[in-house]
Amino acid sequence: MRTILILLLKDLRRDWKRPWSILIFAALPLLLSTLMAFIFGGSGGKTAAPTIHIALLDQDQDLLARAIRSMSSQGDAARQLQLHLVENEAEGLRMLEERRASAFVILPLHLTEDLLNGKTNTIGLYENPAEQVLPKVVRQGVTLLAAGLSGAADLLHEPLSEIRQLFKGSGFPAEGAVTAMASSSVEKLRGVRVYLFPPLIQFKTVKASDYRVSSTNAPEQAPKP
Amino acid sequence: MNEVFAIMFPPTMFLWVCFVGQGPLQDILAEKQAHTLSRALAAPVTPLQFLFSKFAHCLLLCTAVQAVLVLLTGFLFHVRWGAPILVTAVLVASACSITGLLGATYSLAKTKEQANALSSGVLILCGLLGGGMVPFESLPPFLQAVGQWSPNRWAVIALRGVQHARPFSELVRPVGMLLCIGLIGSAAALAAFKRRIVAPRKP
Secondary structure (H helix, E strand, O other), X not given: OHHXXXXXXXXXXXXXXXXXXXXXXXXHHHHHHHHHHHHHHOOOOOOOOOOEEEEEEEOOOOHXXXXXXXXXXXXXXXXXXXXXXXXXXXXXXXXXXXXXXXXXXEEOOOHHHHHHOOOOOOOEEEEOXXXXXXXXXXXXXXXXXXXXXXXXXXXXXXXXXXXXXXXXXXXXXXXXXXXXXXXXXXXXXXXXXXXXXXXXXXXXXXXXXXXXXXXXXXXXXXXXX | OHHHHHHHHHHHXXXXXXXXXXXXXXXXXXXXXXXXXXXXXXXXXXXXXXXXXXXXHHHHHHHHHHHHHHHHHHHHOOOOOOOHHHXXXXXXXXXXXXXXXXXXXXXXXXXXXXXXXXXXXXXXXXXXXXXXXXXXXXXXXXXXXXXXXXXXXXXXXXXXXXXXXXXXXHHHHHHHHHHHHHHHHHHHXXXXXXXXXXXXXXX
């Protein structure tokens, strides 16, 4: 054992005198990880999310389609979502071919009417095959949108129908009609208050270093190596 | 940025620390080629003692370099590595697996040059399959199955387990795998080195 220690100390003394190769190899992971963190992590502490360009053909031109279009100009969506309204299908497909959009979404004819009448309708989606991630983000978004619209149509069928009629009318809406509609909407929402206000399931972002095991992320549910 | 750093650093660290660990094992072949090994063994030093000292040097060097890097990143980038005792245990197990992997690789080569070429290939392959260069999850299933045998994979799982304060029972398997790779690799390498390089040739 003593001999091994003597030999080991001799080698360590030699490392101490000529540490350069060790220092260079030790510095490389620091350097590479720092570079990667700058590239993928941004310098301001937040990841820079790309803007998603979507070509949108609105064949419905009705209440819900207008609401969907206006969503893109609100909140975070205004920064990360860019809608390009197109006149026809050919124009939308051309945008995909020219790689000016990640996806092409078609809001079909009678979307609002069918939803309010409980009929099935289909939102069209073309994904740009030249891109990997962003079209999948759009697909997820459209799936969520479809589920959300179905849920909203089920829950708020009456008030939505009334709002639609108000918008369709040529004159200024009557005060009583607006009040009745608001009252009806509030009454409907009161029924789902415990689920929505605040939402029963919330999305929360935490730092990887702050992640702690809790009863809701039990270790046995974690992916196994 | 720190989160990205905390994710990127463990696999990168393991990969490059493997290159640090090459030095002591290169010495075995270099001393043999330079004919200084016979002089060293003429002293009251047995071949096994000589080999043990080189393997211990590799183990110590890899542990020390990883420890310095962990401390530095904690200080510079505020990376939280978890409980110091568990981190130390994982670093020692990682260094043990590096020693075993490099020992087994170097014992296959006859010259230092051969060993350098062979070990670079093995280390890069292990790094690639173990998630050191691309995210492990993005590998196709058959490569993931192969990558499960790479020490890089187990070292990253163990280190992240400590980082995320996983229960001790979850750390036993990766640390055990690292120690197994280290012990089996080192034992095989010691036997091969003793037979092929250090043992005197028969007349």
